[in-house]
Amino acid sequence: MVETAPSPFTPGYGRKPVIFGGHREELTDLRAVFDTLDFGENHSVLVSGLRGAGKTSFMTTLEDHARDAGWLVISDDASAGLMGRVMDSTIPTLINDMTPASRARLTSFGVWEFSADIEYVNRHRSVKPQLRSDLTALSSALGTSEGILITIDEVSSGKVRLRELSRFALQISHALRDGAQIMVVFAGVKVSLDALLAEEHTTFLRRSREVEFERLTAPETRRVFAETARVGGRRVEDEALTKLVSLSQGYPYLVQLAGDYAWRNNSTAPTITLADASVAHDKAIRAVESRVISRVYGDLSDVDQKFLDAMAQDDDRTKVADIVKRMGVSDAYVQVYKKRLIDSGYVHAAGHGYVQFSLPYLGAYIRRQLAAEARDGGASGGWDAYPAPDLPS
Ligand SMILES: Nc1ncnc2c1ncn2[C@@H]1O[C@H](COP(=O)(O)OP(=O)(O)OP(=O)(O)O)[C@@H](O)[C@H]1O
Ligand SMILES: [Mg+2]
Structure with missing residues (x-):
């Protein structure tokens, strides 16, 4: 039996990466x-x-x-x-x-x-x-x-x-x-x-x-995948590398998660293939949603969340004027929150009068949450229609 090589990738908060990308x-x-x-x-x-x-x-x-x-x-x-x-x-x-x-x-x-x-x-x-x-x-x-x-x-x-x-x-x-x-x-x-x-x-x-x-540059992301795997004793096929780089979008936590899943898919083989990278795709994105993106979103104030909810209605970038309309508040109010979110790094300006999510998959996460809420009958899980009866005294 071939020994399975331990994964050199380090998904997890505060875990020092084997290869440190950027900076x-x-x-x-x-x-x-x-x-x-x-x-x-x-x-x-x-x-x-x-x-x-x-x-x-x-x-x-x-x-x-x-x-x-x-x-x-x-x-x-x-x-x-x-x-x-x-x-x-x-x-x-x-x-x-x-x-x-x-x-x-x-x-x-x-x-x-x-x-x-x-x-x-x-x-x-x-x-x-x-x-x-x-x-x-x-x-x-x-x-x-x-x-x-x-x-x-x-x-x-x-x-x-x-x-x-x-x-x-x-x-x-x-x-x-x-x-x-x-x-x-x-x-x-x-x-x-x-x-x-x-x-x-x-x-x-x-x-x-x-x-x-911020996120790593694309060349640095590629280097982190290739060199981390090499340290662990394996090679990554070119197409697999391309797939891993694009799915991780250079976001360090996602880089480690994706690398780890790809590694584990068939860890006795000498190379990581496109098939391994494809299996990693869905798993990594689901894991990053539950471990990172939900925490990021949960850290925010109600108004910050409403701002992002309003942005999530668009697939790509969002017109600031549309956020004003969707939130039903003044332009000045929206500008204050826009600045806060840009300063925190969640959002960036994307051309004059537009904003876009900085964190990959945050928009998709919110869209999915909102859809689930709508399906389950709102944030209360549909329980508003079934108030608990008073107990007999
Ligand atoms: N420069 C880097 N290159 C590659 N991977 C990295 C790099 N920095 C961190 N990672 C990986 O990213 C993940 C998150 O790292 P870390 O816990 O340092 O983030 P953080 O900014 O401190 O997060 P938080 O704000 O939640 O405390 C870990 O899995 C780590 O191994
Ligand atoms: Mg930290």
């Missing part, structure tokens, strides 16, 4: 900072893009490069309690993983208490604990060619969270001013990052390097 320039520039500590404009980086476009994978890739260069890495997401997690758990663990020589240097800063054999014990109680002093001390204790990478994923625009995040950012900006060698990376959808920039204390982030995730 080479940014990766090269940022990697150079890890080697040289010559930051230029790269002290802070903002990573934005749609769900499943590769933000988390990009950050993981950066973290790996930073660790390889001997940097300390602090990585977390922007959920409640961030400051506490970083100061009480992440930093003590990092300290105990440092070389004895670096740890010995830390003792002189008076920020932490150490045991006789220089293990982290606690914080000094005499000083008010501040992330700023932690970072400054850590940075000084590192060698002259290493720094600290801080990555914060899942920035979202809830008020409380933003306030906490801006306090966190303020501490980082103080540490930067104190001369700490830090690169900080924030990732989220565009509207959330904009909301973060609008907070107090985050003005230093306006000078950030911006990395936007």
Whole structure:
């Protein structure tokens, strides 16, 4: 019996791809900072893009490069309690993983208490604990060619969270001013990052390097399919490649899903054929709908959804004036939502006065949802006609 080769494709949130498509320039520039500590404009980086476009994978890739260069890495997401997690758990663990020589240097800063054999014990109680002093001390204790990478994923625009995040950012900006060698990376959808920039204390982030995730170019998409398969030990026929590229539309999550299904269809054969790619087609699109597109749609506000519903009535692009009519609201109102959706990357302008879906298959998904609702008697599943009887008291 022939061994089945494990699939090298990586469908799933936060799973670092074997071959990373696109964004080479940014990766090269940022990697150079890890080697040289010559930051230029790269002290802070903002990573934005749609769900499943590769933000988390990009950050993981950066973290790996930073660790390889001997940097300390602090990585977390922007959920409640961030400051506490970083100061009480992440930093003590990092300290105990440092070389004895670096740890010995830390003792002189008076920020932490150490045991006789220089293990982290606690914080000094005499000083008010501040992330700023932690970072400054850590940075000084590192060698002259290493720094600290801080990555914060899942920035979202809830008020409380933003306030906490801006306090966190303020501490980082103080540490930067104190001369700490830090690169900080924030990732989220565009509207959330904009909301973060609008907070107090985050003005230093306006000078950030911006990395936007859209779909991959067609040649990069082709390269990802071919090279990922090669790493796994198989070849992809030309026609199969063409089919996979066009069905994935360069959307990273879909690239991995489609590649994975095509791989598994006949995984003992030496090549992936057009037949394998065709089987992958329907499966991948169905899976991306349930795992990605439904989440994308569910994240949106009611009005955003109504806007997209109005767009979905057209197969291709939609006239903005038609959206005004279909929604029955003012032109100015529609313009506000149009801008929001364009900023978030769901929609793009397609010629003067027109918009189009950016995310492949979002329009088709909405059309199918609306049709199903109409068939089943509306959003309530037809139950409006059958109210529950009052129970006898
Ligand atoms: N540059 C890339 N080239 C090829 N595949 C990629 C690339 N980036 C990400 N992927 C794949 O795309 C999928 C989604 O990646 P990831 O979880 O990083 O997206 P995300 O933008 O963080 O999504 P979310 O907004 O939901 O957190 C994963 O299966 C990953 O392996
Ligand atoms: Mg992510």
